[in-house]
Amino acid sequence: MDLLTELANLLGAGQVLTGQDAAPYLTDWRGRYTGAALAVVRPGTADEVAGVVRLCRRHGAPIVPQGGNTGLAGGATPDAEGRAVVVSTRRLDRLRALDTDDDTITVEAGCVLQTVQDWAREAGRLFPLSLASEGSCTVGGNLATNAGGTQVLRYGNARELALGLEVVTADGDIWDGLRGLRKDNTGYDLRDLYIGSEGTLGIITAATLRLYPLPVAQCTALVALPSLESAVALLGLARAGFGAALTGFEVMSHASLDVVTRAFPDQKLPLGPTPWYALLEVSDSESAAHAQERFHGVLQQALEQGLAQDAAVAASLAQSRALWHLRESISAAQSWEGKNIKHDISVPASRIPAFVAATDALLQAAIPGVRHVTFGHLGDGNLHYNVSRPPAIAAADFLLRQDEVYRLVHDSVHAHGGSISAEHGIGQLKRGELARYKSPVALSLMRRIKQALDPDGLMNPGKILP
Template identity: 55%
Template sequence: MYSADDFAQAPAAPHPDLVRRLHEVVGDAGLVLDAEAQAPYLTDWLGKWRGRAALVVRPRDTAQTAAVVRICHESHTPIVVQGGNTGMSGGATPDASGAQVVLSLSRMTAIRAVDPINNTLTAEAGVLLANVQRSALEADRFFPLSLGSEGSCTIGGNLATNAGGIAVLRYGNTRDLVLGIEAVLPDGRVWNGLRALRKDNTGYDLRNLFIGSEGTLGIITAAVLKLFARPLGRATAWVGAASIESLVGLLADLRASAGERLVAFEMMSHDSLALVLQHVVDTRAPLEGAHAFHALVELADTRQDGLDELLESALGAALERGLANDVALSRSEAQSLAFWKIREGISQAQVRAGKAIKHDIALPISSLADFAHRAEAALRALRPAVRIVNFGHLGDGNLHYNVLVPADTTPAALAAETALLNRVVHDLVSHMGGSISAEHGVGQLRRDEMHHYKQPLELELMLRIKQALDPNQLMNPGKLL
């Protein structure tokens, strides 16, 4: 990780005219010039990437954001947009040139409207995900996007990366939870697409062009989000199984018996669980004995009646069919939270255990077991003692298939090992019709990898769109494309 001392040598000072013009727009509160104060904006939260910036700008509303972008457009100053800075792929970190402006949306925190009848909420890009969830609950509604970083990530960042999370199985990715957006274009013009409509077939779907674009096409400044009926009942269970094949079979059975009440189906290997128990305080194994794989299952409904019984019956049938070896049904909210603490503690445990070569992959659910067997065999052929941390959102086909390396691995050795093992894992994912980026975004982490696997025509179309909207290549250069 980095401290303010790492940024003590400031880059070349920004042009005085640029500083003056931006100051006229955002004032003292909107400019960060001091090297020490800039430090948190110049490195990602994992400490993998760091850069330098001419300055950090923090506009308070869309009008200020548009004015800042116009000035940068006129002066040919590159812009890196930043939300909560909780990304996993280096997509919000400036490069080392010191020529880029970091545009932080952290002051844009207004909930503009809540409409319980239309089931919508309009939020600015800097609103924390947890605050959106809270505002929905205050209106007796529910916003389902849920991430481990929800107390610090922002809606703008969620949209920019099309974030996933634990409820995709039922509600979809972020893209599926948005009706309309407002965006500042690279030349400073504002597109107001804040339409709260579920049917609108008037041309191209521009909204989805910006969602998932990682700030390379423009800046999302606000969004109309879908709300849902508030779940009043939940039933949670921990399952131990002999194989991923067994858990895939259990998932199919639960979908048949529980339907849309199945909101989460999280999987982790035995090694993933052991890592959490070793490195995360106040955690204990939910089941007796050893199980090769585990699942955290949750049902939710607007009524509690019958939910516990439904889950108990379904898991009882799974035990009889051999799809599960053991089951622990949550009997209290505290026990349910304890189950979720294990699942959410895997990333923290990996950081404490060493350095991880991370793979955020997606495959058809029917291919997950085959992939896991083949990937492990290929990795062990190269590194017999390799430590694999395999976990993720089994219900939507997204695995975090990570490889741990010792904490004292040098940067050069880590880079070489990453290149070697990435090729093994990503070649197999591509061969099996999967994606090398499921929910964390491409950023700079997977940019070159994406060029290796993306069809040339797809890349050409993406580049044409980029050129049409951002011909001067000023928006988040070096990321995604």
């Protein structure tokens, strides 16, 4: 019996997609990669996922796990050979448990992130992972890429928010590690091995996640800054003044917000032009009055010390959302403007000003007139260092220089002690770059782990490892 027939017998014919029905699953979110597949399957339980894996293994068919298909590194797109089976987890969308005594929520991998946030909020709790794509990305994808987002400064990446996992292994077994324990010192941490592995070791089918108390009050402000050095100094002042209450610290260049206001004229910038802006958010567990007093006190210090030139403090939830909407619209605005060369990098926060100054200069020397759309999570050292074409160069000609730009930026990142991927993963996009910047020892260990857990090499081949 052929594989397609066996998959249809296992899942039902309606959950095995081929031809045009499969097409929406074969191109990544950015439209950069388009692959081919034998089929796209949509299992509805972990047992069905395990059955799919066992069938694929018996037939020697590659397996490409896919969540919301919102990744930015091509990690969930099959290659062009057409032999792979794409395993969509979107039907794994159930809330399995919510425990307010333990502050945990157990959800399946296909649950949309925003839905998980809503379930937590309805129970009087906060699930703090927050991304621009939270209305469509899924928990499984967030964990597979160890997603970051805007509140890493306070709550950590997806890895820090996951207490336990359920995983279908490359053998088609189910590992049930859904215990909501804060302490479990019983050998190798399998949970952390699967998180960030981009589906190359197994398929995450469910997770037990940390919840937190809902903050009593939040304060948000957009701050005008004269320089990136001032942004780093303001971050230090905010950390000292707010401690753990500082939940967000985003930095944005003037070019970043300028493209937003041009692309979306209904979005208004409440401050005048300045080289850099910072978006601060504080979450207080005591009272609104306490939050506002601390918030205004730190902002006043920043103004007095010359770190800040001006500040717009949100007076309502609507104003706070409008400020965050400016930040979250940068990527969409860049898409409106045209193709650009994106980088998701991290550098120690103290070295970010030097990195940006040096890399800007190198790019200007290589491609005069290039525009720098730089923004990101300064609190955890993660910058989206995006490069837009000069008006004098045609888009197609600019994209032909993409490899040159990548090399220049990534070499500078490496020289400043950083990483070429902060939160988007490696996928296909940076697979070739990994060999240049990872040590031979690290790559050898990674290959040995891959060989041990996926000896047939069927789990998401062509991703991460060069």
